[in-house]
Amino acid sequence: LGEVHVHDLPQAREWLRAELRRSLFPLLAERFGADAAAGGGGFRAEELAVYDALVIRYDAAKGGTRQPMHRDAALLSVNIALSSPDEYEGGGTLFQTVGGGPVRLGRGHAMVHASGVRHAGAPITAGERWVLVVFALAEGVP
Secondary structure, three states: EEEEEEHHHHHHHHHHHHHHHHHHHHHHHHHHHHHHHHOOOOOOOOHHEEEEEEEEEEEHHOOOOOOOEEEOOOOOOEEEEEOHHHEEEEEEEEEEEOOOEOOOOOOOOOOEOOOOOOEEEEEEEEEEEEEEEEEEEOOOOO
């Protein structure tokens, strides 16, 4: 298992920041921050910020195959698949509170969940799986 923090990649960091503000943060605010307009403690897109972002590499040949069950330290976690599911076997994201198997995404697809929900990176058995994970906080939201 390998990872690199996006803050260590200046060009990628600036590109990601701009793209999140342009496309993903408005969608997150629309879907998850609806109470903000009514003064109910939600959030607006401009209140969102990246707490951390990293690229994770799962590599079956090198033994880096999974993430243990855990919680993230943010408000929302965004997983963006950088690999196609046909580039690895197994894998996906498992949620402790959801029955069934792991959620597997196509390349370029994203999944958002509350960071406090316990989840794990399911083991891969062959190939490499690459994921961009963005941890978002909102101003004034604990």
